[in-house]
Amino acid sequence: MERQISGTDEVDTEDVVRELKKRTEDLKKGMDRPAPKNPGIIRVLTDEIEEIEDRKREISENVLKLKEARGEIQEVSKELDDLEGSLKLKKETLNRTRQFVRAKERKDALSQSLDKISADLEKLSQAEEKIGKLGPDLDRQKNSLKQKEGDLERCRRAKKVKADKESWEKELAKKINVQGEAKKTLQDIEELKKKLAGIPSLSFQILKDLKKTKNDIFLLDRSTAERAMLLKINWDARVPFSLKTEDGLIKEGMSEPNEVIEERARKEIFIDIKGIAKITVSAQDKNLEEDLKKLKVNKEFLKEKLGQYGCNSLEELDAIYVQRERIEKDIGDREFKLKVRLGSETWETLDKEIKGLKIKVEEIEQHLDELKDFIISDENFEVKEGEVLFLRENVRSLEAEINENQGTLKAFNKENLVKEKKDLAREIYVADTLLDDLKNFGASGEELMQRETEMEKVEESVSKHKIEKRTLENILKDDRYGQEDIVGLEERIDLLKKRLERMRLRLAAYETIGEVLSEARQKVIEEVFGDIDNKIGEYFSVITAGKYDKVSLSRDDFRLTVYNDDKGGWIDPDTVELSAGARDQLYLAARLAMADSVTEANYLPIILDDPLVHFDEKRRLNAINLLKMVAKSRQVLVFSCHDYYDNDVDQKIELSS
Secondary structure (H helix, E strand, O other), X not given: OOHHHHOOOOXXXXXXXXXXXXXXXXXXXXXXXXXXXXXXXXXXXXXHHHHHHHHHHHHHHHHHHHHHHHHHHHHXXXXXXXXXXXXXXXXXXXXXXXXXXXXXXXXXXXXXXXXXXXXXXXXHHHHHHHHHHHHHHHHHHHHHHHHHHHHHHHHHHHHHHHHHHHHHHHHHHHHHHXXXXXXXXXXXXXXXXXXXXXXXXXXXXXXXXXXXXXXXXHHHHHHHHHOOEEEEEEOOOOOEEEEXXXXXXXXXXXXXXXXXXXXXXXXXXEEXXXXXXXXXXXXXXHHHHHHHHHHHHHHHHHHHHHHHOOOOOHHHHHHHHHHHXXXXXXXXXXXXXXXXXXXXOOHHHHHHHXXXXXXXXXXXXXXXXXXXXXXXXXXXXXXXXXXHHHHHHHHHHHHXXXXXXXXXXXXXXXXXXXXXXXXXXXXXXXXXXHHHHOHHHOOOXXXXXXXXXXXXXXXXXXXXXXXXXXXXXXXXXXXXXXXXXXXXXXXXXXXXXXXXXXXXXXXXXXHHHHHHHHHHHHHHHXXXXXXXXXXHHHHHHHHXXXXXXXXXXXXXXXXXXXEEOOOOEEEOOOOOOOOHHXXXXXXXXXXXXXXXXXXXXXXXXXXXXXXXXOOOHHHHHHHHHHHHXXXXXXXXXXXXXXXXXXXXXXXXXXXXX
């Protein structure tokens, strides 16, 4: 079996599969990705074949080019001569056509200039006429605009004064509100200060020290109580008695037969059996004596301090501290609120500002009374604004139109335009004469471009033929290789391909054998280990008395994992999470379950060499009971130097040395 269950390192199938995998990887190295530094033999052979075939293809192409070049060079030379003659004729024709096109463009440009001058002369005439009509209308519009702008400005001033009055009144109301709130806050602060005066002043450090003292009392009280003496009296007769401790009288009276009294004391116990004996029991622990003194001092100190503040407990004192802190915080919050509300102002400056605002409001009311005739609604104000804007737009439009026409008059000189018109007429006549001389070469701009394209194609063809001729001449100069070189390369390629085929057959054989072995191994695992996890868990549960009852066995690497309820998950038995004894118990359960699965119904004997050495007594007994249960269906042989098997075996054989 595998090493995890059998305990041996000899696993033949696994070693064979591993070796086959290594050889397969060595052969396939570099086949499915860029070649590594040390590629496999298949990749080496493939690269060499490709390199030689590329060389053979290059030489074959060169030999073919030589053969074709000898037949093509004469044909290319003849075509080149014909093209050069055609190109010369096309260049002469194209040059005369360009002269015609330039002459026609010159005439068209002159005609356009003549039309523009005629249009400019017409503009001059129209501009003079418009200026004479627009001037009087502009004067009337300006006078009306001036009157309406004056009225609108007075209405705007009245509107602003009214808005200022509302703004100052709002500011006055705001200041009066601040003054009222500040007055109320000052009253609250005074009331809180009176309340604070009736509460004792207590620092945080004093409270902290008293809390520490109380904690020391608690610790000392608990410490001395832990070292207290226990008094226990079992009365056999009826006698008078009294019991005391350092804390005073505990009990006295008449005892009763069989009565039991139990009491505790930290320092001393006093027993007075009337008329018979007086017994004193004292603790000799000096540290206890010192702790009791400290306890008494701390209690007296705490009581004294609490009395100073009229409190019965530290909680009451803490409540006083919290109450004082809260009131001080309320005072601070209100003082801060007052400071924020007043800002940089004082009570005096605020009062002064309120008086000044009242005067300002009265002055504005007087000014507003002077403009009462110009106080209008927002709707009427918008109407007046619209009228002014309409008049302004009309004035701007008239001024712009007049300026435009005046600009036209300034832009042109009428005498110069008349002279230029005559000169252009003479130049157009000269252009018409030149066009008549070149009429046999007449063409449109599109036709000229077409002829230029045809000439460019001929020039391009001439260039290509020259390049082709030089290329063929260079090919004829390079005749280093022949058909015998190609034959030698083909023989080398055939030899390498045969060797490559042998390597591929070997690779296929390795892969097939590896797959068959892996499939067979997996099939055996599935058949043998069908329900082995539950069987191991059942045996392990018997040994550990139910502590571990869930076990998993990996079908890939045969590693065992155990479910631990305390940790709430699966653990690795080879770590410190499982003790050495528990690991031995797990592997014993696994070997017994493995024997059941492997041997099936054959019930072969089981031989064990002292398997329970590291088991504790309880689990050793559980394991022996498990072996007895297994022994009901198969023979179990146990070799041991210990005697803890003696009472449970069917047959005992002793061997002497």
